[in-house]
Amino acid sequence: MSFYVIQFLNGLTTAASLFLVASGLSLIFGVTRIVNFAHGSFYMLGAYIAWSLVGRAGGGALGFWAGVLGAALIVGVVGAAIEIVLLRRIYQAPELFQLLATFGVVLVVQDVALWLWGSEDLLGPRAPGLKGAVEILDGRLPEYNLLMIALGPALLGLLWLLFHRTRWGTLVRAATEDREMVAALGVDQRLLFTSVFFLGSFLAGLGGALQLPRDAANLHMDLNIIADVFVVVVVGGMGSVAGAFLAAVLIGELHAFGIVLFPKITLVLVFLVMAVVLVVRPYGLLGTPPAHPRATGAGIEPVIRPAPRALALLGLAVLAILVAVPLVAGPYAVAMLTEIAILVLFAASLHFMMGPGGMASFGHAAYFGVGAYGVALVMKSFAAPMLPALAAAPLAAGLAGIVFGWFCVRLSGVYLAMLTLAFAQICWSVAFQWVAVTGGDNGLLGVWPAEWAKDRTVFYYLALILCTAGVLLLRRVIYAPFGYALRAGRDSPLRAEAIGINVMAVQWGGFAFAALFAGLAGGLFALFKGSVFPTYLAISKSVDALLMVLLGGVQTISGPIIGAALLAGLEEQLIRATAYWRVVLGLVIIGLVLAFPQGIAGFIAAQWERRSPGREAARVT
Amino acid sequence: MTVLAVRNLAKSFGGVQAVAEVSFDLSAGQLLAMIGPNGAGKTTCFNLLNGQLQPDSGSVQFAGRALVGLKPRRIWRLGVGRTFQITATFASMTVRENVQMALLSHHRRLAALWPRAAALHAADAVALLAELGMEDQAERACSVLAYGDLKRVELAVALAHGPRLLLMDEPTAGMAPAERIQLMELTARIARERGIAVLFTEHDMDVVFAHADRIIVLNRGRLIAEGPPAAVREDPQVREVYLGSGATFGARAG
Numbered sequence: 001m002s003f004y005v006i007q008f009l010n011g012l013t014t015a016a017s018l019f020l021v022a023s024g025l026s027l028i029f030g031v032t033r034i035v036n037f038a039h040g041s042f043y044m045l046g047a048y049i050a051w052s053l054v055g056r057a058g059g060g061a062l063g064f065w066a067g068v069l070g071a072a073l074i075v076g077v078v079g080a081a082i083e084i085v086l087l088r089r090i091y092q093a094p095e096l097f098q099l100l101a102t103f104g105v106v107l108v109v110q111d112v113a114l115w116l117w118g119s120e121d122l123l124g125p126r127a128p129g130l131k132g133a134v135e136i137l138d139g140r141l142p143e144y145n146l147l148m149i150a151l152g153p154a155l156l157g158l159l160w161l162l163f164h165r166t167r168w169g170t171l172v173r174a175a176t177e178d179r180e181m182v183a184a185l186g187v188d189q190r191l192l193f194t195s196v197f198f199l200g201s202f203l204a205g206l207g208g209a210l211q212l213p214r215d216a217a218n219l220h221m222d223l224n225i226i227a228d229v230f231v232v233v234v235v236g237g238m239g240s241v242a243g244a245f246l247a248a249v250l251i252g253e254l255h256a257f258g259i260v261l262f263p264k265i266t267l268v269l270v271f272l273v274m275a276v277v278l279v280v281r282p283y284g285l286l287g288t289p290p291a292h293p294r295a296t297g298a299g300i301e302p303v304i305r306p307a308p309r310a311l312a313l314l315g316l317a318v319l320a321i322l323v324a325v326p327l328v329a330g331p332y333a334v335a336m337l338t339e340i341a342i343l344v345l346f347a348a349s350l351h352f353m354m355g356p357g358g359m360a361s362f363g364h365a366a367y368f369g370v371g372a373y374g375v376a377l378v379m380k381s382f383a384a385p386m387l388p389a390l391a392a393a394p395l396a397a398g399l400a401g402i403v404f405g406w407f408c409v410r411l412s413g414v415y416l417a418m419l420t421l422a423f424a425q426i427c428w429s430v431a432f433q434w435v436a437v438t439g440g441d442n443g444l445l446g447v448w449p450a451e452w453a454k455d456r457t458v459f460y461y462l463a464l465i466l467c468t469a470g471v472l473l474l475r476r477v478i479y480a481p482f483g484y485a486l487r488a489g490r491d492s493p494l495r496a497e498a499i500g501i502n503v504m505a506v507q508w509g510g511f512a513f514a515a516l517f518a519g520l521a522g523g524l525f526a527l528f529k530g531s532v533f534p535t536y537l538a539i540s541k542s543v544d545a546l547l548m549v550l551l552g553g554v555q556t557i558s559g560p561i562i563g564a565a566l567l568a569g570l571e572e573q574l575i576r577a578t579a580y581w582r583v584v585l586g587l588v589i590i591g592l593v594l595a596f597p598q599g600i601a602g603f604i605a606a607q608w609e610r611r612s613p614g615r616e617a618a619r620v621t
Numbered sequence: 622m623t624v625l626a627v628r629n630l631a632k633s634f635g636g637v638q639a640v641a642e643v644s645f646d647l648s649a650g651q652l653l654a655m656i657g658p659n660g661a662g663k664t665t666c667f668n669l670l671n672g673q674l675q676p677d678s679g680s681v682q683f684a685g686r687a688l689v690g691l692k693p694r695r696i697w698r699l700g701v702g703r704t705f706q707i708t709a710t711f712a713s714m715t716v717r718e719n720v721q722m723a724l725l726s727h728h729r730r731l732a733a734l735w736p737r738a739a740a741l742h743a744a745d746a747v748a749l750l751a752e753l754g755m756e757d758q759a760e761r762a763c764s765v766l767a768y769g770d771l772k773r774v775e776l777a778v779a780l781a782h783g784p785r786l787l788l789m790d791e792p793t794a795g796m797a798p799a800e801r802i803q804l805m806e807l808t809a810r811i812a813r814e815r816g817i818a819v820l821f822t823e824h825d826m827d828v829v830f831a832h833a834d835r836i837i838v839l840n841r842g843r844l845i846a847e848g849p850p851a852a853v854r855e856d857p858q859v860r861e862v863y864l865g866s867g868a869t870f871g872a873r874a875g
Contacts, residue, residue: 303713303762306739477734484738485731488711488722495709498671499778500694500726509732 002137007256009136013145015252016152017214020207021225022232022244023159024200030176030239031196033095034087035414037543038102040226041109042201046075046208047217048113051122054212061128072206079201080194086590087197088190093597095414096360100550101593103543106222107586113219115580124212144213151210155203156245163241172196176239227425227539231274234418237287246285267429271422275407278419282411302555304356304478304487308608311558322464326457338460340568342524345467347548347560349517352474355554356483357510358490359408360417363424364545366404367397367515369537370427371522376444376532377437386450390523397519398512400427405511409504421542428537443533447526463524470517475557477513486510518545551592553599562601622649624786624818630669630679639665641842643679649785649816652809654823654833658862662842663822664706667790670820671703672696683786702779706791708771712764716755716774719763720746723781746781753777753807769800776808780817787812789821793828801825805832830854838862 025039050071057063082105090098130143163169171192175182183189208221232251236243251270258266283289307315322341326334350364374396378389404423408416431438438444453459477483488496489503496503526532535541544567552563570588574581596603625647632640640662647653655663668674670681672693681688688696697703711719724742725731750759753773758766763774772792779787792808793801809832812819823829829836829850836853838846846856853859 302764303715303718479737479739480735481725481731481733481738481741484714484718484722484725487713491711491713492709494705495711495778496722497693498697498703498705498709499723499782500697501722501731502694506731 002139005137006139006141007260008253009141009145009149011253011256012149012152012249013214013252014255015248016148016155017207017211018225018228018232018252019152019245019248020155020210021204022229022236022248023155023241024203024207025229026233026236026239026241026244027172027196027203028200029233029414031172031179032087032091032193033179034098034102035095035417036102036200037099037226038082038105038109039200039204039229040222040224041106042075042079042204043208043211043225044113044217044219044221045078045109046071046205047124047212047215047221048117048122048208049074049205050209050212051117051124051217054125059125059128064125064128068206068209068212071209072202075205075208076198076202079204080198082201083194083197086594088193089594090597091193093593094554096354096546096550096554097593097597100547101590103547104586104589104593107582107589110219110222111580111583111586117217119219121216121218123216127213130213148210152245152248156242159241168195223539227421228270230418230421231270233284234415234422235274235277235284237284238414240284240286240288243284243286264433265429267433268426271425271429274422275419275426278411278415278422279407282415284415302605304557306479307557319468323461326460331456334456334460336569336572338456338463338528339525339572340565341460341463341467342521342528343544343548343568344561344564345470345524346518346521347545347552347564348471348474349514349521350545351549351552351554351557351560352478352517353511353514354549355557355559356478356486356490357507357514358486359420359507359511360413360546361420361542362417362539362546363420363422363542364514364518365537365539365541366420366424366427367401367518368522368525368541368545369424369431369532369534370400371397371519372526372532372536373431373438373444374519375523375526376447379447380444386453386527390520390527393523393526394516394519397522398516400519401512401515402508405508405515409507409511421539424537424539424542428534428539431534431537438534441534443531445531447532448530449527453527459528463528466520466524470520471561474517478557482506482509547589551589551596551599553596553602553605555598556601556605559599559601563599566600623647624649624684625670625820626680626682627670628680628682630666630681631677632665632669632674633677638842640669640676640839643839643842643844645837645844645847647786647818647820649818650813651834652812652819652821652832654821654829654836655839656823656826656829656836657839660841661839663839664790665842666839667788667820667822671701671788697782700782700785702782702784702787704772704775704779704787704789704792706794708768708775710763710771710774710778712762715760715762716750716766716770716777717743717746717759719774720749720777720781723778727782749777749781752811769796769804772796772800772804773807776804780811783815785817787817787819787821789819791822791824793823793825798825798827801828802831808832 021039021043025036028034028036050068053067053070054064057067086101086105087098090101127144130147133140133142134146163173171182171187175192228251232244232247235250236247250273254270254273258269262269277285322337325337346368350361353359353361371393374393375389378384378392408419411419432440448454449459453462485501485506488501489506493503522536525536548563548567549560551567552561553559571585574584578584592600598606623646628644630640630643643666655666657663665674669676670688672688672691672695676689683699683701686699711722714722718739721738721742724745725738728742730741747756747759750756753776755770755773755777758770763771766774793804796804805828808819811817833850835848836850837844838853838859840862845862846853846859
């Protein structure tokens with residue numbers, strides 16, 4: 001009995017810490033509509049800065065709490081500064097570009113933290129006066145945990161007072177419901193947004209600082225917490241602080257009891273709950289559907305026309321060069337080009353979903369990884385030859401796409417993206433925890449191509465043929481009736497249904513089709529590397545795909561090809577050149593977002609149109 | 622011949638009776654205008670007919686088939702075209718492609734993965750656009766069209782699958798007066814040529830009285846008058862609803 005009570009209280013402790021971070025994220029999303037990936041970085045910064053401040057202040061209680069509060073304030077200022085310098089410039093850009101920019105911030109913060117505090121875990125001091133533990137029904141609970149448990153509801157109360165008793169809070173609630181109307185009423189949006197960012201970042205920083213006595217500050221804190229916090233925010237309902245509290249308690253308890261009751265599937269459990277909640281209540285427990293969707297004019301997609309002759313010729317020329325490369329270049333170049341070819345197919349498959357399909361995915365790595373594990377498992381379990389095993393990759397991924405897609409197409413926008421993330425995390429958890437089959441963290445090794453394809457050049461040609469064929473097929477389908485039906489559902493679901501199109505069914509098909517090609521890319525990648533690991537399914541892999549598509553330009557069909565080639569090449573070179581490659585990559589991403597809010601290919605296409613009059617609003621491909 | 626038969630249609634939202642006991646008939650080739658002050662229940666009535674909403678009671682018969690309970694896309698397949706109050710077109714496609722989408726859907730070819738969509742049913746689409754005087758606009762993107770032209774695109778899309786009934790929710794809202802008359806003349810001509818029954822709501826009484834064969838008047842969800850334009854114009858109840866009873870100002874003036 002006492003064990004369960006203690007577990008319950010531990011769950012509440014986790015919940016309090018999740019709530020601190022999640023309430024800030026929810027607040028920021030509600031008002032600015034930005035999905036802030038960097039929120040985990042604010043949390044991490046809070047912990048590190050608190051470590052430095054508390055260490056300098058000595059061991060007293062005053063020093064400790066001043067340090068914690070000071071860290072939160074500094075993080076709040078950092079958040080506000082990021083809003084002013086970066087995000088303010090791109091509120092007009094498509095939603096996902098803001099996400100991309102905040103991911104750039106994640107990379108930069110990671111390296112700044114590495115540079116300032118080093119790669120060692122930093123153990124923080126315990127809170128003065130709260131070092132002991134209390135006895136509860138024969139069990140022991142650290143005193144500090146009691147403080148955290150009390151902090152959750154206290155913070156919820158304070159936020160409630162802030163939102164319901166102050167003018168500023170009323171404005172925040174109004175902006176969450178209808179920010180155009182708030183702007184039309186003459187409220188200074190810039191001040192409102194910056195202050196919301198300050199408060200949101202402050203809360204994240206406070207969460208991080210308060211975590212210090214319980215956990216060492218480390219460089220993985222940011223991405224570790226962001227997945228959980230996304231879940232909390234989405235389950236609670238984006239923009240709802242009370243919902244975030246409810247969801248934080250739910251997820252906190254799930255963590256606490258999941259370990260006891262279902263030790264084998266603890267990681268899956270959280271995301272499973274999220275998937276169920278989203279299917280039953282698509283806008284979260286206490287969330288409401290966006291009240292007044294208005295046409296902003298920013299979201300109008302350009303017409304897709306057949307590629308101009310020049311582009312087709314350019315494509316052929318590039319292909320000819322790619323075929324000729326192994327004759328002149330060394331094995332390193334061939335290996336790099338193999339990887340780029342695979343990533344181009346991966347990016348093109350995501351583009352198919354996001355561009356024509358209008359379904360943004362934060363979890364496209366799921367299908368890449370399922371394809372990779374598909375090949376590996378078929379080869380290992382049935383000792384299958386390479387080609388049949390490779391065929392299993394798109395089939396397995398397509399099947400996953402059919403199952404996950406069935407749920408996902410019931411939602412739209414950010415909620416759909418979050419559900420794709422949940423499914424990807426479920427896949428990742430399975431790969432990570434089901435050690436008997438997947439090898440867990442150690443992965444599956446020795447997934448090599450057949451004897452005839454072992455030669456790096458031969459495998460390069462195999463990958464080039466399959467990836468080129470895949471990309472061309474995806475392109476072809478975009479121009480075919482099915483691709484048009486997808487775009488119809490994206491442009492105007494109302495009109496599409498009114499001319500007999502079953503939008504959900506079409507989207508479901510598009511989802512599974514995209515998954516199929518991501519699976520093929522994953523299968524090839526497994527053979528190329530000779531092994532598969534859970535990282536193939538990780539968030540960072542999904543973000544890679546997003547980066548490639550968005551940097552290239554989601555509105556153009558050539559965009560993902562350019563994006564994938566650029567990003568893969570850039571990352572590779574940076575990692576070789578410097579230990580601080582993340583900060584460079586992050587700054588490059590931020591720079592590209594600021595310079596080309598339409599993506600690189602989108603920018604080129606716009607320039608092309610300016611010089612060829614008569615093609616108004618058309619977009620060359 | 623009766624194309625649409627509506628009987629005792631009713632729908633309430635909470636305590637508000639939005640549509641109550643509405644019945645009317647509509648024949649082939651006829652233009653029926655549904656008018657009424659704001660909040661009379663016109664849009665609700667429309668959404669009950671096109672499947673967007675389900676009625677609490679009552680029946681809708683289209684060419685002898687019951688429509689109640691069917692999804693909008695099923696109703697479309699039976700031969701009912703629609704235009705929306707706020708235009709809904711595919712902005713990333715050209716005018717011609719918008720019409721082609723309706724044709725592709727009608728011929729059930731949307732699942733095709735290989736053929737080039739732009740080449741399928743292109744001639745039919747262009748012919749229809751020519752009939753509406755829009756052949757010059759065929760290759761333009763819908764996102765750059767003037768609002769009046771978008772309304773015509775809507776009409777073209779709605780006509781593409783050869784419907785027997787056309788439901789038009791405020792077809793001329795947001796258009797210039799000259800354009801309104803033009804669009805309704807065009808609609809009336811096509812409806813008569815092809816024997817299409819047209820039900821439309823409209824706020825512009827010039828348009829209504831110039832083109833409707835019959836008019837039904839809704840007020841607070843109830844049908845208060847029905848008949849040819851001349852009779853409806855003289856109906857005292859309709860005058861009261863639209864102009865007020867005259868009791869307030871009339872007394873002082875007298």
